[in-house]
Amino acid sequence: MSKKSIMVMCMAAALSAQAQAQTQKKAAPTKKPATVVTAPQKQGQTRLVEKVTRKSGELVIPYEKYVLPNGLTVIVHEDHSDPIVHVDVTYHVGSAREEVGKSGFAHFFEHMMFQGSDNVADEEHFKIVSQAGGTLNGTTNRDRTNYFETVPSNQLETALWLEADRMGFLLDAVTQKKFEVQRETVKNERGQNYDNRPYGLVYEKNSAALYPYGHPYSWTTIGYIEDLNRVNVNDLKNFFLRWYGPNNATLTVGGDVTPAQVVKLAEKYFGPIQRGPEVKNMKLPAPVLTQDRYISYEDNIRFPMLQMTFPTVPNYHPDEVPLDVLAEIIGGSKTSILYQNLTKAQKAVQASAGHPASELAGEFTLTVLPLPGQSLADMEKELRNALVEFEKRGVTDDDLERFKASYESGIINSLSSVAGKTSTLAAYQTFTGNPNFLTNQLKAHRAVTKADVMRVYNQYLKGKKAVVLSVVPKGKPEMVAKPDNFKVDPSGYKAPADQYAGLTYVKAKDTFDRSKVPAAGKNPVITVPPFWKQNLANGIKVIGAKNDEVPTVTLLFTLQGGHKLEAHDPSKAGIASLMASLMNEDSEKFTAEEISTKLEKLGSSISFGSGSETMTVQVQSQVKNLDATLALLEERMMHPRFSQDDFDRLKKQRLEAIKNQSTQPTVIANNVYNKTLYGEGHIQAIPVIGTSTTVESITLDDVKKFYANYFSPSVTNLVVVGDVEQNQIMPKLAFLNKWAAKPVTMPAEPKLASIDKTxxxxxxxxxxxxxxxxxxxxxxxxxxxxxxxxxxxxxxxxxxxxxxxxxxxxxxxxxxxxxxxxxxxxxxxxxxxxxxxxxxxxxxxxxxxxxxxxxxxxxxxxxxxxxxxxxxxxxxxxxxxxxxxxxxxxxxxxxxxxxxxxxxxxxxxxxxxxxxxxxxxxxxxxxxxxxxxxxxxxxxxxxxxxxxxxxxxxxxxxxDPDGAPVLAKADVPVTPAEPKKAEPVKKGRKARAEGRVF
Structure with a gap:
């Protein structure tokens, strides 16, 4: 799992607990969280491993950790702030546990886990959770598979019953028919997310070249079509028997529960399930590249792409955080080297650097999509020059300050979700054995130094070899950076020992009737959050609500109009969106880079956007930094610079983006569908970003005029949610009173297109x-x-x-x-x-x-x-x-x-x-x-x-892709043949639950 994936989970993890959890034990005279370790487990008993509490001011998720006799780890986070509970079962098995020729098993099995078990009929898992008002899903990556539900707290027992039934009673319900249907579903998923998506095969091609043949990261989680075609239902059953035992799983429950309640139910439903085969952690050496490996493939794209990938370190390695800092400096923000040298210099649509890290390995990537006129060979030179420039530039105090502030703010900003806290505990337990590893992560980020960053640059990038991938438009192989010099070589590969021989399916024996759906408790009482309202003299309508679970404030400005206002002059369609993009750039006092730096140091964000009927301004800030953030908001809202350079660059990028839509089937579908609905001449029949013709006609003066006419408080609503009272926030917003009101006339609603027949x-x-x-x-x-x-x-x-x-x-x-x-x-x-x-x-x-x-x-x-x-x-x-x-x-x-x-x-x-x-x-x-x-x-x-x-x-x-009729080559009428008949409706088909799964 990538460092960013873990961080996102962390971000959804701890501070709500900070506000809600009560310290259950007197804190020891140390800065570490209080931890209680119990005596060794007695035979046949559930063991309390540790109890972590929170002291004031700590970023800690309180929990209790238990281990059942069958090896199942149970973690409970108690949080009564909302009447909901999140249940997560994480199995330490992902695509890295698969074998050559059998890729995609872990993900395929994730699908099969939703197809019913002994006591839960086909399609009933979804129906039960959804009917209870819950949502559910499952995900698979290289290193783990997890299944989860968020339900009202009175449905806790039902959620645990469902998860236990598919852990212990699944295989007899796996039929050949279900297997075949889900195989087709997985193929459709691959088609939608990989084969039919621009750049969809980048990860697959890069992985195959970066890792040795047979390395578990050399294929992607989705697997290869030929492997999916080859697999049979018995192969899949063996995969379950090998990896889905309770001793390879972590059950994490968070929310409106008590540890005693969860442990009692876990013992009842999961306790009788027998241990599976032992599972050991894997550890593999990093790939060694003796030369730059040039590879390429052709894709249905407009912009070619170049990606350089250097092998680095796994998750939680001491060098992971300094490599993250390095990626941020080279290509992570508007102040980065790649943004300045390529994106802002109008050489590229985008250019970035990243450092995704998983359990077994990490990858430092440099990616660029050049604008027309720039070759991939030129881009390779630019990327290599960026590394040289970094070496000369070095690391500044500002770099570290921005990185650390942004990291901690990111965590704090996302700590209001019980699902996030629960999944964070689950991930840390799965990969480190320590659910409280957030503490270690915070220490690592706070301690990183300039010397650390320079050291990892010298160790992993300077003079090192990389995989260099060129993605070029179909029919243009000459556009590659350099000719391919690498092919996957299976020689020398030695298959591992068979891990699936002799596996048997032994069902648990119960002392209760597992076929009965548990009765739900009393429905929790739900109340709409209290709110306050206040109107400003210039027309702004303000509405707010107190939310003290995290020390942050969110502001959302919504201005009526957006794309809809362009009906006044459709020849300038796309101007609202272009204006919003410009407002994210320079202000009168500061450059975009200076504003970006200030915001990153504050751990805040300000962003402008425009949609079909509204323009928006979104602000996120910690309470302690609110005043400084609002000062920057005033500067950006009231004093945009609207510079010619920014305008020229953004307009050029917009025109290229519009042309690029011709490679994206989903975008084409949405745009043309809108045109058939609204009809020719309706502004909503034109894409929000405009067309090549309309955007080409827009001038900087047009943008300034649009801002002057329509960016007005008279059509503005403001929502304030955060850890502030009305009487605290309104004085801080006094600068809004200086925003002069102006009348905004909405265009008359044109007549919509009518459909006379299908x-x-x-x-x-x-x-x-x-x-x-x-x-x-x-x-x-x-x-x-x-x-x-x-x-x-x-x-x-x-x-x-x-x-x-x-x-x-x-x-x-x-x-x-x-x-x-x-x-x-x-x-x-x-x-x-x-x-x-x-x-x-x-x-x-x-x-x-x-x-x-x-x-x-x-x-x-x-x-x-x-x-x-x-x-x-x-x-x-x-x-x-x-x-x-x-x-x-x-x-x-x-x-x-x-x-x-x-x-x-x-x-x-x-x-x-x-x-x-x-x-x-x-x-x-x-x-x-x-x-x-x-x-x-x-x-x-x-x-x-x-x-x-x-x-x-x-x-x-x-x-055509713009929605205009295509003239037929011959005016020959087509006589419809007999309509295809629909397949008969199956009787007794059961309903299924909400949520986008897999």
Whole structure:
């Protein structure tokens, strides 16, 4: 796992505990956290290993750690700030435990763990968690696999029962049919995230060249298609028996629980499961490169890419942190060498450095995407020159101060999530055996010196060899930095000893009936967070809420308009987004680099953005640094420099980004779909970033005029969430009173395009492995308690949940896709209904048939009693998770201001949820699922998909990537063949739960 991955988990980890946990033992006269180590474990007893408490001012996650007799480690973090609980089971097995020829097993098995077990029927795991108001998922990386649920605290026992059942009672439920369906799902995932994504194979190609043949990091977690085709169900079962024992797992529970409660339930449900084979930690030498290894491949891209990778050290090695500092200095921010020399100098779209580290090895990477006119050979020289420049420049006190402040601030800013705290404890236990390793990490970051950074530069980069990967557009192999000089050589590889011989499946024997779903406790009481309101004289509407779980403050400014304002002059579309980008650059007093440096030292952030109907300003600060952060905010908001140099550079980058969209099927699909919905001439039919024609016409004076006319307090809402009271924060915001109000007139809403009949639109993406599908029409604007809200309830079981009819059909039954669904989205003015998926190219027509079948069946037959009860329970109980973090509170408050909602609108929604009838749901389906008047759009390989689509009985229209009709070569009408029939609906199919899985 990369250092940044661990850090992100840490960031979601400790300070909420700081505010919530009570010290349970008198602190010893030391700066270390209090730790209690018990006596050795007696035979057959659960052992308390340690108890860590927090003293005032420490960044520590309090917990108790136990070990069951079967080897299962149990960690409990008690935090009663919200009525929720997070359950995480981490197995110390990832793709690094696989063998040559059997790649992808760990990830494949993650999929199989969601397919039912002895006492949990197929698809029931998802349904039970979702119906309880929870969310769930699973993830796999090189070194570990984890499964987790966040549920209301009254559902703790149910979550533990579910996880224990698949740990101890899985294999008899693994069938050949389930195996085949999930194999197709994994292939779809690979197609979507690797094969059909620009630069998607960089990691795979680089890993194969960097590590020796047979090294467990020489392949990626997703695996190779040929290995997925080769694997059989018995191979997969053996993988489970070898690695999924309780002695290779950590159960971590955090939230509204007590340790005694968790341990008792863990003993009941996990205790009877037998130990698995012993698992030892791996340790491998770092790769040794005797020469620079040049490799390349062709991809469907606009910008070529060059990446240099040097082998370094694993996670938690003493040199990891100084290498992280080195990466930051060379290519981590606006002050970095690569940004200044390449990005700002307009030689590259982006240039960066990073140091991802995993359990067995680390990689120092330099990456650049040059702008046209710059060759990859030139870029290689630039990257090597950047290293030389660093050596001359050295490390400054500023470098270390910014790095350390940003690191600690990052941790503090993300400590409000019980899921984050729990996963952090789990990760540290899995990889270090010490859940409290956050303390060690903080020490390492605080202690790093300039000499450390120079030492690791000399040791790992200076004069060292690297893998140099060129990614070039298809058909242009001459663009590589240098000809390939390396091929993977399997000679000399010696396969490891067989680890799977003689494995047997022995089920646990229970003293209770494990087939019974545990009864839930009393539903927790959920209350909407209290808030305050205040309006400023210049028109700013302020709403705020106190949140003292972390010592931070979040400010969110939302200005009405954004892209929508460009309807006043569509020839300048993209100007709002371009203006926001410029406001992230120089101010009148400071350069962008100076502001970046100041913010990093404060551990703060300020960012400007613009979307389809709003412009935003987001601010994050520790309470102690709020005054200094607000001073920089005033400078950036009120006094942008709008320099010609910045404008020229950002405009050039924007134009290249627009051209680059032609390589991204998902972006093409979204843009063209919007055009079919809104119609020619509507501003929302134009991408938010504009088109080449509109952006080319924008001048710096246009931007200044747009700022003067539309960046106004009269259309501004401000949300404040943090560890401050209203009477503390409002005086600090007094500078906003100097912001002069100006009237802002919103453009008149144009008439939306109408759809007279359902048509299929095809956008050609030659040789695409997948087709992106969008189906829908323009439905209705947002309404918190009207038909918009009710239609969302209606759609939940059709396409809104993971267990929806659409996803269950296309993903779980057919194996067409990695994920499919549908939703209503809306703003004040409009809102589409959209069904979506990315499917294998060879099933494009069949996928359309199944989409339309499910929508039609739901419209005609309506919702079942079981589905209605499931929807009510799932949406109603999810309230426990709605207001946990500062971000969630800010989003809730922002919604109230933006749509002028009543203070009790949540209560009204809950009343609607509990009283809406089956008849009302069915009437909504008939009204808002007009299958005879929808646009069906596919972005895919026309040659492959068009013949099948033409047989479905719809008019087929070809569009170019900009959404314009493609003229036919011959005006010959096509007579539709007999429509393809939908596959029959399977009876007795059970519902499945919400959440994007795997």
């Amino acid at each position: 048509r299929i639109f095809i956008v050609d993406k030659e040789k695409a492995a997948q087709s992106e599908i969008r189906i829908g029409y323009m439905a209705m604007p947002y309404d918190a308690t009207g038909d918009f809200y009710k239609a969302g309830l209606m759609n939940y079981v059709l396409g809104g949940a993971f267990n929806s009819r659409i996803n269950l059909n296309l993903r779980e039954d057919k194996g067409y896709t990695y994920g499919a669904g549908s939703y209503f989205s809306g703003t004040e003015s409009s809102g589409p209904y959209t069904a979506y998926a990315g499917v294998r190219s060879n099933v494009s027509d069949s996928a359309v048939v199944e989409f339309m079948k499910e929508i039609k069946r739901f419209r005609e037959e309506g919702i079942t009693d079981e589905e209605l009860a499931f929807m009510r329970s799932a949406i109603g109980q999810s309230d426990a998770r709605k207001y946990e973090t500062s971000f969630q509170k800010a989003a809730f408050l922002n919604n109230m201001l933006r749509y002028n909602l009543d203070a009790d609108y949540v209560a009204k929604q809950n009343q609607i949820l509990q009283t809406i009838t089956k008849e009302e749901i069915n009437a909504l389906a008939k009204k808002y699922l007009p299958i005879e008047k929808m646009s069906i759009m596919l972005v895919g390989d026309k040659v492959s998909i068009k013949p099948g689509l033409e047989k479905l009985g719809y008019e087929v229209v070809e569009l």
